[in-house]
Amino acid sequence: MKLALVATLFAGLPFAAVAAPTGYPLALENCGTQISIEKAPQRAVGLGQNSTEIMLMLGLADRMAGSAVWVSPVLPELAADNAKVQRIASNTPNFEAVVARNPDFIAAQFLTSVGPKGRVGTREQFADLGVASYISPTDCAVTDNNVSDGTRKQMLTMDLLYQEIDELSRIFDVAERGRNLIDQLKAREAAVRTRVADKASDVSLVYWFSSADVAGDAWVAGKNGASGYITKVIGARNVIDSEQEWPLVGWEAIASRDPSVIVIGTMDRRTQGADDPVVKKTFLTSDPVASKLDAVEKGRIVEMDAQAMNPTIRTIGGLELIADAVERFGLLK
């Protein structure tokens, strides 16, 4: 029954009514602010790689005026479209650089870019210029993100990402494309659930993003973020029991929990000592304590795009990767 449904979804067949065209002005509640979209944006700016990539996936490249805050290269299938959109900055641009693109809409991935203490600007600053801003619902749920990567009280679910795709697609009056994208992602999620379905209850994981000093304390995924979601879907356990998105944890603490699988983040960034996955692996196999961990001795180390460890459209890919790895390691019951 479940499989049949999955098969239907994979075929991309619509199972709900065709999406209605957007009526403007469109009123939305976003991140605790009431926003009103007067007409479909023609010059949108994406601040944050995931926001930009969602808009590109919705086929909106020719309605974008710029992008910024890039963590890694664009998804290969989006490269051609992305080339049409001017990159304002790879890093955080200043307010004027964004305004100079004459935008009519801002989609931001992080409150740290556009928010009460946004490094680009506040939502009021953009509103004063008549520019509506939209913040990813995945980041609205994160608090205290001014000093660290913040705290997430409630477990992330992909529903927040689907909400973002749905809302962005309605803002641009391409609700149908949004629904198709959501259906595809949901089908992939469901397929993993069916395949793994509670057979990984003895599996414990740690997700290592990076460290300032490779042998020092590590930034590992807390229990409620994207990695926590991946862990929950496959029915496994994250050994880190913290509501912080990326708590700093020592290797003795990780050793005392001796996880059965270690997931290491891969990324293009090289500002921190352990950003390079090769450095991470060398440490795991040579450190006197880490090398004696169960996961290391049994070779259960998985490399995963660090962006999949944050709430992005890549998270589903991460979910599939972890499910495959756990199966390959023979850890499913």
Add this chain to the structure above:
Amino acid sequence: MRRSRTATFAIGIVGTGLVIIALFVAIATAVAIGEMVIPIDRTVAAFTNRLGLTAITVPRLEEAVIWDYRLARSLVAASCGAGLAISGAILQSLLRNPLAEPYVLGISAGASTGAVSVMLLGFGAGAISLSVGAFGGALAAFAFVVLLSNGRQTADRTILAGVAASQLFNALTSYIVSTSANAEQARSVMFWMLGSFAGVRWPEVTLSASVVVVGLVICIWHARALDAFTFGEDAARSLGIAVQRVRVVLLLVTALMTATMVSMVGAIGFVGLVIPHAARFIVGPGHIRLLPACALVGALFMVVADIVARIVIAPQVLPIGIVTALVGVPFFSVILYRARKAA
């Protein structure tokens, strides 16, 4: 109320003994506590096993945590405490400035610039490590301050040069980070700013301990010259001391010692300031006693500070620089206040 020489000597011996015992107790405590709960008998067994005295079965992971993590960590803490305190004492004497110490002189800022240059600008094309970069940066900052404050040594000049160095190197670090190719997701370069003992193992113990022992010996060798420097360079010269040579040798030793520490554990402030002053209260200004006292008290202070850093918000670890600054800043204030009264 003058004490006889014998009495002073006896008090010195007893005091030294007490500090050494306290240091051993502190290290034992540091080894016994941690995230991983290990019964005390297995902790002792892990220790004696590695010394080759026993062959008791201890889980390999526990033995490695005791020996390679906790013991190494506390020994590096002791070495760093000793090294930074000695460096502080030397700088205070050479620069004739009670506020001189490595941290105030911008060395930490230089270390972070060095580390970031290696990571982001690809200095050395992967052949040199972060630590080497930090080491080079620390030396560069040190040279900058010494050059700027050279000539007539006044308290103002040295501190001003230190402030200038800190500003310059912090700005360079920020510049390099903000012009890097990818967006930084919040995670900041905290490590070099506040220090951490989390990443140290036995190779760091060997390096830091040997640097400190060699440094201490060289400094004690120059103890008489250092005493003379307290009264100014002219006084020292009139006592037949090769002022320039001694200055260069001691500044170099201090720079090498602090650069080694900073490249290993990041910048840990105020130890170099607080400990020499505290030690002077106990043993007086004579460097022949002051320097070993600084080494012992500095080691003890840092091991205890690390224990505090580890337990105060467990399971998280407070950056060690925060603990030392929380003790150091009030002390710094008292010195400033007293200096105001004296002037």
